[in-house]
Amino acid sequence: MIRSPQNATEWDAYYDLRYNVLRAPWGQAKGSEQTSDEAQQQHFAYFDDADELLGVGRLDQVDAQTAQIRFMAVAENQQGKGIGKAIMEEIEGISKEKGIQKIILHAREIALPFYQKRGYHLVEKSHLLFGEIQHFLMQKHL
Numbered sequence: 001m002i003r004s005p006q007n008a009t010e011w012d013a014y015y016d017l018r019y020n021v022l023r024a025p026w027g028q029a030k031g032s033e034q035t036s037d038e039a040q041q042q043h044f045a046y047f048d049d050a051d052e053l054l055g056v057g058r059l060d061q062v063d064a065q066t067a068q069i070r071f072m073a074v075a076e077n078q079q080g081k082g083i084g085k086a087i088m089e090e091i092e093g094i095s096k097e098k099g100i101q102k103i104i105l106h107a108r109e110i111a112l113p114f115y116q117k118r119g120y121h122l123v124e125k126s127h128l129l130f131g132e133i134q135h136f137l138m139q140k141h142l
């Protein structure tokens with residue numbers, strides 16, 4: 001099931017997963033996985049049948065027609081099982097309901113094929129995170 005975290009324990013698990021997958025391997029401090037505007041954004045967490053949180057993603061509204069996907073992460077030992085795909089499909093479905101016409105995202109180089117399979121096209125090379133992780137701006141028209 002994919003839904004927003006609903007209590008303090010689930011929020012901790014949500015940010016822990018984000019931190020463990022996207023920040024800890026690069027020696028970043030706890031807290032670096034969050035931005036100051038979390039409360040304004042839409043959060044997606046994948047829970048398995050035992051209610052364990054295995055994947056996360058965030059949807060930010062950019063303007064009336066545009067949204068941005070951020071902080072996509074699946075627990076390391078659960079990758080490659082379709083969880084990321086399920087989160088993307090949920091986010092895109094919600095986006096369509098909201099009248100969003102275009103989704104943008106900054107993909108890590110290693111995740112480019114994942115997003116290409118979902119119909120995202122490379123726009124341009126973007127930022128270098130932590131001095132080493134090259135990102136690429138991608139977009140998809142819904």
Ligand SMILES: CC(C)(COP(=O)(O)OP(=O)(O)OC[C@H]1O[C@@H](n2cnc3c(N)ncnc32)[C@H](O)[C@@H]1OP(=O)(O)O)[C@@H](O)C(=O)NCCC(=O)NCCS
Pocket residue numbers: 021022072073074075078079080081082083084085086106107108110111112113114117
């Ligand atoms: C990238 C990530 C979110 C994908 O989620 P996932 O659950 O592992 O991916 P899925 O199992 O849903 O894969 C969906 C499809 O994409 C493919 N895919 C996923 N990651 C891939 C990769 N790195 N390279 C090539 N193909 C990939 C899968 O083979 C699968 O193909 P299929 O539909 O033909 O079977 C996840 O692997 C992850 O958290 N990686 C580390 C953190 C990261 O890089 N996050 C993205 C930041 S931009």
